Amino acid sequence: MELPEDLKYSQEHLWVRSGNGRSVRIGFSEYAADQLREVVSIELPTAGDEVTVGDVIGEVESVKSAGDILSPVSGVVTHVNPDLDANTELVNDDPYGDGWLFEVELSDDDGLDDLLDADAYGDLIES
Template structure:
C-alpha cells in the first residue's frame, strides 16, 4: 500500500508509562484481555486454529498514538520474522512501526483498514486487527508476555 507523504512526521517507538487521559482529555484505563499474548513493542497475538495467529496493536498503543489515519500492512504471502518491522501506523501525531511478534507467512490482512483506519483506535482487539500469520511451529509464542506481565511492562518500561 502506498501511503501519504510522511514529511514532518516523527518515527516513534512506544515506551512511555500509561496515561490516565487520552489525547482528547478523557480518562482511560488500558484494556489487556487475558486470552491474548503481548510484546514489549505493544502488539497483541491471538492464537487461532492450528498454526495461525491474529495480530494487532494494544489499546495502550492505539491510545498513545492518537487518531490513526493510515495503516500500511505487509502483503499476503510475505514472510515475516519475529521482532522485525513489517508495516506502519500513521496517526495525526507520528508514524510508528508495526513489529511482527512471530515468524511465518502472512495469510490474511485486514483490508477494511484501507477505508477505516480509525478501527485500530475504536476496537483494537476486534475490528482493528492488523494481519494473520501462519507460523511454522508456534515456538515464538513462548517468548510473549501474558496480560499481567504486559501490564507490568506498560507501568514501568525499561
C-alpha cells in the first residue's frame, strides 16, 4: 500500500498535502479508498465554507458503506475537485492524484501539527 512520505495523515484516513503558503489539498488515503471499495457518491463542502478540525464536512457513499467526512484541518475551503461530480471512481483509481477532494486555506500555521507522518499512519492502519 502506498503511503507518500510528503503527506500528513488524519486518524480518519485523509491525507493532507501542503501547497503554497497556508494552502493544503486533502483526499482519502489509499487505505480508505480500498476500504470503501467503489465510491458512488460524495458530498463535499463548497468553496467559501469555514471548516474546523473534527467537524463533519461531507459524506461519502460506496457500494460497501456510507460515512461522514471529518475535516482534518481548520480554515476556509478554497476549491473542490470538480472532476468528482462525474467521476467518483477517481477516489479509488488515483487517491493521491486526480482523486483529491478539496483545498483549504489554513486558519493558522499550526494546522498540521496534530496530523500523522507516513510512518505513524502506517502503524495506525496495521494495528
